[in-house]
Amino acid sequence: MTNKYTSSHWGTFRVETVNDQISLHGLPQDDEPAQIAKGWVSAMKNPNARIARPAFRKGWLNGRDHDRSGDAVFVQLPWDEALDITAQELKRVIAEYGNKALFAGSYGWASAGRFHHAQSQLRRFLNTIGGVVGAKNTYSHAAAEVLLSYVTGLPHRMFQDQMTSMDLIAEHCELLVCFGGISARTAQVSSSGTTRHEVTPFLNKAAANGCKIINISPRGRDMNAELSADWIALRPGTDTAFILALAYEVFRAGRADRVFLDTYTQGADAFEAYVMGDLDEQPKTADWAAAICDIPAERIRKLATQMTSSRTMISMAWSLQRGDHGEQPIWAGLALAAMLGQIGQAGTGFGFGYGSTTPVGRSRKLINWPSVPQGRNPIADFIPVARVTDMLNTPNGAYKYDGEDRIYPDAKLVWWSGGNPFHHHQDLLKLDTAWRKPETVIVMDHSWTATARRADIVLPTTGPLERDDIMINRRDDALVYMSAVQKPFKQARDDYEILSNIAARMGTSDAFTEGRTADGWLRHLCEGCAAVGKTEGFELPDFETFKDLGIVTIPNAHETRILMDRFIADPATDPLQTPSGKIEIACQAIADLALHDCHAHPMWHEPVERLGACDPDHLHLISGQPATRLHAQLDMGAEAQASKVQGREPCALHSKTAKRFGLTAGDIVLLENARGACLGGLTLDDTLREDCIFMATGAWLDLQDINGRTICVHGNVNVLTIDKGASDLSQGNIAHTTLVKIRKWTGPLPALRVTGLPVLD
Numbered sequence: 001m002t003n004k005y006t007s008s009h010w011g012t013f014r015v016e017t018v019n020d021q022i023s024l025h026g027l028p029q030d031d032e033p034a035q036i037a038k039g040w041v042s043a044m045k046n047p048n049a050r051i052a053r054p055a056f057r058k059g060w061l062n063g064r065d066h067d068r069s070g071d072a073v074f075v076q077l078p079w080d081e082a083l084d085i086t087a088q089e090l091k092r093v094i095a096e097y098g099n100k101a102l103f104a105g106s107y108g109w110a111s112a113g114r115f116h117h118a119q120s121q122l123r124r125f126l127n128t129i130g131g132v133v134g135a136k137n138t139y140s141h142a143a144a145e146v147l148l149s150y151v152t153g154l155p156h157r158m159f160q161d162q163m164t165s166m167d168l169i170a171e172h173c174e175l176l177v178c179f180g181g182i183s184a185r186t187a188q189v190s191s192s193g194t195t196r197h198e199v200t201p202f203l204n205k206a207a208a209n210g211c212k213i214i215n216i217s218p219r220g221r222d223m224n225a226e227l228s229a230d231w232i233a234l235r236p237g238t239d240t241a242f243i244l245a246l247a248y249e250v251f252r253a254g255r256a257d258r259v260f261l262d263t264y265t266q267g268a269d270a271f272e273a274y275v276m277g278d279l280d281e282q283p284k285t286a287d288w289a290a291a292i293c294d295i296p297a298e299r300i301r302k303l304a305t306q307m308t309s310s311r312t313m314i315s316m317a318w319s320l321q322r323g324d325h326g327e328q329p330i331w332a333g334l335a336l337a338a339m340l341g342q343i344g345q346a347g348t349g350f351g352f353g354y355g356s357t358t359p360v361g362r363s364r365k366l367i368n369w370p371s372v373p374q375g376r377n378p379i380a381d382f383i384p385v386a387r388v389t390d391m392l393n394t395p396n397g398a399y400k401y402d403g404e405d406r407i408y409p410d411a412k413l414v415w416w417s418g419g420n421p422f423h424h425h426q427d428l429l430k431l432d433t434a435w436r437k438p439e440t441v442i443v444m445d446h447s448w449t450a451t452a453r454r455a456d457i458v459l460p461t462t463g464p465l466e467r468d469d470i471m472i473n474r475r476d477d478a479l480v481y482m483s484a485v486q487k488p489f490k491q492a493r494d495d496y497e498i499l500s501n502i503a504a505r506m507g508t509s510d511a512f513t514e515g516r517t518a519d520g521w522l523r524h525l526c527e528g529c530a531a532v533g534k535t536e537g538f539e540l541p542d543f544e545t546f547k548d549l550g551i552v553t554i555p556n557a558h559e560t561r562i563l564m565d566r567f568i569a570d571p572a573t574d575p576l577q578t579p580s581g582k583i584e585i586a587c588q589a590i591a592d593l594a595l596h597d598c599h600a601h602p603m604w605h606e607p608v609e610r611l612g613a614c615d616p617d618h619l620h621l622i623s624g625q626p627a628t629r630l631h632a633q634l635d636m637g638a639e640a641q642a643s644k645v646q647g648r649e650p651c652a653l654h655s656k657t658a659k660r661f662g663l664t665a666g667d668i669v670l671l672e673n674a675r676g677a678c679l680g681g682l683t684l685d686d687t688l689r690e691d692c693i694f695m696a697t698g699a700w701l702d703l704q705d706i707n708g709r710t711i712c713v714h715g716n717v718n719v720l721t722i723d724k725g726a727s728d729l730s731q732g733n734i735a736h737t738t739l740v741k742i743r744k745w746t747g748p749l750p751a752l753r754v755t756g757l758p759v760l761d
């Protein structure tokens, strides 16, 4: 019997099939197979979640109305007819408005697998028909992406690639200071697939080596309890104030590494003047920060001493910058690391995203494997990814981004494949209204997500369990042949097939397919991999052998890295690509933009909302990543469903807080603020700050009108979050800056609609 394997963003599995029942088994080399996987097969077999046939919103089909409510009625049509209508509509919009009226930013994680990657396929197809308006940056770390290229000269991908190896931290670091923790929950995931999960073993190794770990986070659980980390439970969104106070203490004690600052940084003097209060008469002392962060000044001072007397790594989770002025904590953290003078050394300095996904800081040689070519997009226009509602609401409206004054496009047709904006975007009631503006919305997905339910044309795709593909991840030490292990659900087709069918109707078949079948493309990719392997000095098996083996391990793939080591070793020969050639603690290019919300150097800016600046009945909502699923994917699978409380998304409070509000575990609660309201099912977590609530993102949106108010009765947190850019520099989302109120839900519990199919006429 040959082994069959498949891969996902949450790991690689050997697949066993007995009597049509599939079971997934973690690989021997995988130390922590992901919990998420437990809900995969059931989600993909769920007949109440999967899209069976092409479907058209009835109101659009019959009268081109824009009434895209989540309760729309759909008409199912045969594929040929569906594809004809889709191609006709595409031609109509292009003829009437030009390709600049097509918005296909189509942000989202889709599935692992190099060939059947939804966005790659969609972009390639759209580029062959004259291009589209796209989207820049990510929901994950837009604020950092934009900032870091100004202040380090490194585009984010290069910054990630250079991240100091976890192995070196485990070996050399004495003090690991973790803002936002380093969490096994988020380390389940790796974009485009992984054959390993090694974050917990890394932390265990560091601790066993005597490394002291400090978790600076509103949630103790962001660090494994066995590590005996010190826990500094600051108010969310106040890290910048906390770091400025650390900087103050280091300057005051005369412990800043002046040689490092002079040699490797630009603008430390301006930063110092600000920190010491020379400009605004407010020294950023520990006492000043204590009031903002709700941490004793003494603890801040002690940490400053610990940091200057140890080999220290400052690690920051991506979450920190998914907040208002999200650039600031990252910039301040980098400045503090520079003051400690340990950047460029083994296992110390500055890190960003350890544990936020599993491969960050992995000791692996990075190999540039081939991918499906995207072609060229003749349309230069784009939006920063999280400005989608603004784009829909204000066509031709002005906005700032990354140093430019820009104008929003006028999107007449929106096309989403492999993403779910009615999961991922903030202030979903606002999006729900704006979403009704375009003339047409096309969604390709395998499941009836809240976004699919708000489309005019819904084209059902397969998922990875239903097609052959290849897991190629330059951060992994293996290639995986992903074998189809079940038949496509009902009439679902591969994205590639669907787009090939439309391309045929658009007259661009040859350009899109290059005459290859899906299997032909997999072979082509494998040949490309073999050629790359040769240049790297190793031989890969031929296609058929690879298919039989399932997994091929890359030889000698172990390689450690140190962020900026070449620059530190020789700043004259290897300067950074900034105007000064150095780390810009103060950045003239940013100062020259004269923005109101991002200045020349890291500063404390009051966020739009925060604890300590509101009435005490408010709680800070932490809407982190779900333990049981990937975003909204697999929410209809067994694992996520088992976590629900009376069918509602769980939300956690400290037991004292629950008591204060007269709540007990298992209660249904209403979370609300000026933007929206949702139900949740109460759980308790005494590792949370008492004024915080943790509710993961990703419960499928189920908006219902109850007594004249629109409520998500299932528990999608994004009806509560704020739709605003982190600043005019990055326009990153600020999902983590949100206050809510909570009370017991005493009304009848509304039945969920989103767990069933939409009305199919």
Ligand SMILES: Nc1nc2c(c(=O)[nH]1)N[C@H]1C(S)=C(S)[C@@H](COP(=O)(O)OP(=O)(O)OC[C@H]3O[C@@H](n4cnc5c(=O)[nH]c(N)nc54)[C@H](O)[C@@H]3O)O[C@H]1N2
Binding pocket: 107, 108, 109, 110, 111, 116, 118, 139, 140, 141, 322, 417, 418, 419, 420, 421, 423, 424, 425, 444, 445, 446, 447, 449, 461, 462, 463, 464, 495, 623, 624, 625, 630, 631, 632, 633, 697, 717, 718, 721, 735, 736
């Ligand atoms: N409040 C709050 N909101 C957040 C965040 C937060 O921390 N808090 N985090 C943000 C972050 S970091 C991110 S990255 C986003 C994630 O947001 P998304 O990436 O949009 O979320 P997913 O649920 O992964 O959406 C991927 C979609 O692709 C579909 N799909 C899977 N495979 C295929 C395929 O082969 N073909 C097609 N056509 N479709 C497929 C899935 O069914 C799913 O609907 O959410 C953001 N939203």
Ligand SMILES: Nc1nc2c(c(=O)[nH]1)N[C@H]1C(S)=C(S)[C@@H](COP(=O)(O)OP(=O)(O)OC[C@H]3O[C@@H](n4cnc5c(=O)[nH]c(N)nc54)[C@H](O)[C@@H]3O)O[C@H]1N2
Binding pocket: 036, 139, 140, 141, 179, 180, 181, 183, 185, 186, 187, 188, 189, 216, 217, 218, 219, 222, 235, 236, 237, 238, 239, 317, 318, 319, 320, 323, 355, 356, 357, 622, 623, 624, 625, 626, 627, 628, 629, 630, 631, 736
């Ligand atoms: N299981 C699972 N893992 C995932 C994903 C998933 O959907 N499911 N999604 C993946 C994706 S796309 C991404 S981008 C990453 C995101 O990775 P992260 O951004 O690291 O994950 P989050 O869960 O948003 O936040 C991590 C922790 O940060 C803390 N935190 C929140 N706000 C603040 C703050 O202001 N200050 C401090 N100090 N701490 C704060 C919270 O307690 C939270 O638990 O996760 C990836 N991993």
Ligand SMILES: [Mo]
Binding pocket: 139, 140, 141
């Ligand atoms: Mo993300």
